[in-house]
Amino acid sequence: MSLNPASQPLVLEAHGIVKELGEGAGRIMAVKGVDIALKSGELTLLMGPSGSGKTTLLSILGCILSPTAGTVSIAGTPTAGLKPEALAMLRRTHIGYIFQSYNLFPTLTAVENVRIALDVAGVTGAVAIQKAEQALRDVGLGHKFTSYPAHLSGGEKQRVAVARAIASAPSIVLADEPTAALDSENGHGVMRLLAQIAREQNRSILVVTHDSRTLMYADRVIHIEDGKIVSEEHPAKAPVTELSGKAILAAAPVAVAADNTPAEKPRRKSAPQRTKEPAEAKILTDLIQKRKSNA
Numbered sequence: 001m002s003l004n005p006a007s008q009p010l011v012l013e014a015h016g017i018v019k020e021l022g023e024g025a026g027r028i029m030a031v032k033g034v035d036i037a038l039k040s041g042e043l044t045l046l047m048g049p050s051g052s053g054k055t056t057l058l059s060i061l062g063c064i065l066s067p068t069a070g071t072v073s074i075a076g077t078p079t080a081g082l083k084p085e086a087l088a089m090l091r092r093t094h095i096g097y098i099f100q101s102y103n104l105f106p107t108l109t110a111v112e113n114v115r116i117a118l119d120v121a122g123v124t125g126a127v128a129i130q131k132a133e134q135a136l137r138d139v140g141l142g143h144k145f146t147s148y149p150a151h152l153s154g155g156e157k158q159r160v161a162v163a164r165a166i167a168s169a170p171s172i173v174l175a176d177e178p179t180a181a182l183d184s185e186n187g188h189g190v191m192r193l194l195a196q197i198a199r200e201q202n203r204s205i206l207v208v209t210h211d212s213r214t215l216m217y218a219d220r221v222i223h224i225e226d227g228k229i230v231s232e233e234h235p236a237k238a239p240v241t242e243l244s245g246k247a248i249l250a251a252a253p254v255a256v257a258a259d260n261t262p263a264e265k266p267r268r269k270s271a272p273q274r275t276k277e278p279a280e281a282k283i284l285t286d287l288i289q290k291r292k293s294n295a
């Protein structure tokens with residue numbers, strides 16, 4: 001059953017977000033006073049040029065980075081003043097993350113890769129296996145439980161990453177350029193999947209992207225430039241089929257763009273290159289520590 005986003009409660013609210021990064025003369029204001037609210041059942045795109053502050057803002061909304069100024073509330077709980085353990089618990093309970101580069105553990109099967117995220121959220125044993133398998137079925141990978149990442153295609157790897165993000169039923173899913181490494185068909189497949197998860201499982205999904213192929217799946221598109229939100233629009237959406245307990249991709253119609261090339265990434269002048277996004281690094285650390293402690 002699809003729910004109307006207009007009638008949904010806010011699951012995330014952020015006001016007056018400012019973020020300064022770097023040291024000394026290199027210090028910059030990456031986010032310059034952003035207000036944003038996310039509702040259940042809605043797929044929102046955050047679009048803007050390279051260096052405009054998308055990943056930084058996503059990391060703040062995902063409670064990975066703390067803002068220099070401003071407030072964030074997750075499911076009605078203000079994050080300001082929370083101890084690190086309480087913040088980590090809020091993050092694990094309410095937020096799932098998806099990254100461009102999948103971040104799957106190469107030595108773990110698809111089910112194990114999803115299970116480890118459930119582990120971090122405190123779900124273990126037979127229940128964890130059952131939830132991991134269901135999440136994989138939901139993304140159309142019911143036949144790949146025991147496959148290792150090296151034996152999965154790029155689109156399949158990203159679907160395992162989507163399963164990992166949704167397995168513990170977080171109210172918010174944050175995705176940083178989830179289609180950037182995928183070809184047209186797989187890019188559409190992942191976006192269609194995220195749109196269906198938002199509507200049918202009533203999650204709030206925020207996707208950072210440069211990729212105009214994603215526009216047709218969005219309820220809202222927020223444009224950011226130079227650390228500030230400059231506009232918001234509500235584009236026409238592609239129809240999606242209901243989950244109905246079936247594999248989403250198997251049930252969904254395939255829409256393939258005429259242009260099979262990945263979207264060109266506009267670069268902001270003099271944006272320094274970094275090796276690892278902060279949110280990605282933090283989540284990886286969480287997962288690796290958990291894995292070590294289970295070994």
Ligand SMILES: Nc1ncnc2c1ncn2[C@@H]1O[C@H](COP(=O)(O)OP(=O)(O)OP(=O)(O)O)[C@@H](O)[C@H]1O
Pocket residue numbers: 021022023028030048049050051052053054055056057271272273274
């Ligand atoms: N740790 C850091 N130290 C200093 N500057 C940083 C740091 N992280 C990001 N920045 C700068 O902050 C600005 C915003 O970076 P951010 O990664 O949020 O951009 P983005 O919109 O995600 O870009 P892209 O599309 O290339 O991923 C950029 O100018 C970047 O160089």
Ligand SMILES: [Mg+2]
Pocket residue numbers: 054055056
């Ligand atoms: Mg980025």
